[in-house]
Amino acid sequence: MAPEALIGKGMEPTFMHHHSHKSPLPRYxxxxxxxxxxxxxxxxxxxxxxPSERELGEQYGISRMTARQAITELVNEGMFYREQGKGTFVSRHKITQQLIRLTGFTEDISARGQAPATRVLNVTMIPADENVAEHLRIRVGLPVLRLQRLRLADDEPLAVERSHLYFIGCEQLVDDDLEHQSLYRLLEAKYGIQLIQAEQELEAGLTNEEDSKLLHLPIGSPALYTRRTTYTNRDQPIEYARSIYSGSKYTFYTHMMRNQLVL
Amino acid sequence: MAPEALIGKGMEPTFMHHHSHKSPLPRYxxxxxxxxxxxxxxxxxxxxxxPSERELGEQYGISRMTARQAITELVNEGMFYREQGKGTFVSRHKITQQLIRLTGFTEDISARGQAPATRVLNVTMIPADENVAEHLRIRVGLPVLRLQRLRLADDEPLAVERSHLYFIGCEQLVDDDLEHQSLYRLLEAKYGIQLIQAEQELEAGLTNEEDSKLLHLPIGSPALYTRRTTYTNRDQPIEYARSIYSGSKYTFYTHMMRNQLVL
DNA sequence: CAGTGGTCTAGACCACTGC
DNA sequence: CAGTGGTCTAGACCACTGT
Known part of the structure; x- marks a missing residue:
């Protein structure tokens, strides 16, 4: 390996030298x-x-610890794995190849060659009932946004989602376009909210009358019921969502790590 | 805060001074x-x-970066969250309180005040078929361990699990007690295998004749179907398992982080 | 302002793998 | 043996939060 720093020649995000200028992005x-x-x-x-941590550090003109931090984060995301004394390797998981960024309903469906779509059934401000208030950790009766959406693939209904959101300014969401935009992206871009973690429960069940109509299924069809609470990077629960997925049409995918293993 | 090191007086795992003795466990x-x-x-x-990173370092006689490493790992596990300029806080998630270690079928059921049990239906070595070989990344026909188990709570059947395992020495599992021991613990303790990640797919469906009998359900009852591949810390797929959970009796719980969010 | 986490450095010794 | 990741140090400057 040549000991030259291969960086900064024509790339957009460039490594800065020391702390001279204002750093645009952290080096790691x-x-x-x-x-x-x-x-x-x-x-x-x-x-x-x-390449080894020392090599990467030399190649990009950064210290070994900084290179190591970059690698460590990618190991935590499941991209790499390390072997003591041997080196760091690229994982062979699906998660590595496919997505990395954010996999969503939209991308899932696109990946199967189908056309995803969302239809907003209902979006209003309502006072939080006891159940919603508990999950969002707010007081009963505070105004929350209620959002009901139908998810489709090739115009065929796949799932019904019923969400409740609470944050300062959430009432503005009523006027946003939620059919052609990811809620996630909207929250991040317009409201500066980063969603980091979610807890989700799933169980199997049968569709009731209302959901059967929406999903174009016979009453009592097999379905996947989920309840999800989503948290920001500040540990604030921001969304509580209950969904019904048409059993025969949707597969839910999870990647579990470390302490989450259930055996 | 007193600048004394509060460590080493009567605790089992003790901080070592510098690198003088052989370290028993890393300080972080x-x-x-x-x-x-x-x-x-x-x-x-x-x-x-x-306490702040600097405080913890001082308190335990370690550098700030070492204290920071300990905190960072717990942040990654969802125990803590950080706020720039304010400090590090304890999360309010379920995952924080409950388990930390490994939550398993056994502990799930215990937590609900029921008595968990496992019945081994079948355990033999068979040649891997195409599907199993693909998931375990081995050649078709290699001998794998096939394990079928029935999971119960208070003597009521909850789930059927059909696993295939492959690793050097897996044939010894035939003689192990798999009814009163966690497979996970056995792999770790006896075979020195650490399970780190898993990929899992879930979908809703209806029970077939065989599973209905095992689960004491009418044919065509709602059920949760799962397919899981479990990986070691060396990125080796070691187990491929297909399970059927009785829909009305089991809730599957997931904690998703960072790049895994599906919105 | 002092205190916090976020980033970064230039070293160091260790345990482990491979040759 | 040289090379790898694993751990650790004692500093440093930054951006951010509170008062």
Whole structure:
């Protein structure tokens, strides 16, 4: 390996020298993006040995600990795994290849070659009932946004989602376009809210009359029931959603790590 | 805060001074355990501000970066969250309070005040078929362990699990007691295999004749179908399991983080 | 302003893998 | 043996929060 820093020649996010200028992005973060790109582009393939921490540090003109931080975060995201004394390797999981970013209903459906769509059935402000208030950790009666959506693939209904959201300014969502935009992106871009974690419960059941109509199914068809609470990076529960997925048409995918393993 | 090191007086895992003796456990790891204990014991409650990184370092006679590593790992596990300029806080999630360690079928059921049990229906070595070989990343026809288990709560059948395992020495599992021992613990303790990640698919469906009999349900009852591949810390798929959970009796719980969010 | 987490450095020794 | 990741240090400057 040549000891030159290969960085800054024509790339948009550039490593800054020391702390001279205002840093645009942290160095470890830039390296993360570079390594992600290596995988997406196929330069690094599943099972490949990546350069050592010391090598990467030298190559990009950063310290070993900074390079290590970039690698560590990607290990935590399941992209890489390490072997003591041998090196760091690219994982062979689905999660590595496919998405990395955010997989959503929309992308799931697109990936299967179908056309995803969302129809807003209902969006209003209502006072929080006891159940919703408990999940959102607010007082009963506070105004929350209620959003009911129908999810479709190739014009065929797949799921009904009933969400309740609460945050300062949530009432503005009533006027937003929620049919052609991801709620996630909207929250992040317009409201500056980052969603980081979610707790979700799933169980199997049968459709009731209302949902059967919406999903174009016979009453009592098999369905996946989910209840999800989504949290911001500040540990604030921001959304509580209950969904019904048409059993025969939707597969729910999970990636579990470390302490979440259920055996 | 007094600048004394509060460590080493009567505790089992003790911080070592510098690198003089052979370290028993990494310092950041010991601090992790201490902080976990603070939460389990209730000394630190959900929402509490924990001591700063600098304080913890001073208190336990370690550098700030080492204390920070301990905190960072617990943040990644969902125990803490950080706020720039304010401090680090204890999360309010279920995951924080309940388990931390490993939640399993056994503990789930116990937590509900029921008596969990496992009945081994079948355990043999068979050649891997195409589907199993693909999921375990081995050649078709290699001998794998097939394990069929019935899971019960208060003597009532809850789920049927059909697993295939492959690793060097897996044939010894035939002689192990799989009814009164967690498979996870057995793999770790006896075979030195650490399970770190899993991919799982879930969908809703209806029970067939065989499963209905095993689960004491009418044919065509709602059920949760899962397919799981479990990976070791070396990125080796070691188990491929298909399960059927009785829909009315079992709720599947997931905690999703960062890049796994589906919205 | 002092205190917090966020980033970063330039070293160091260790345990482990491979040759 | 040289190379890898695993751990650790004692500093440093930054951006951000509170008062």
């Amino acid at each position: 973060y830039q390296l993360k993006e570079i390594m992600r790109e290596k995988i997406i582009s196929g330069a690094w393939k599943p099972g490949d040995l990546i | 790891y010991q601090l992790k355990e201490i902080m976990r204990e603070k939460i389990i014991s209730g000394a630190w409650k959900p929402g509490d501000l924990i």
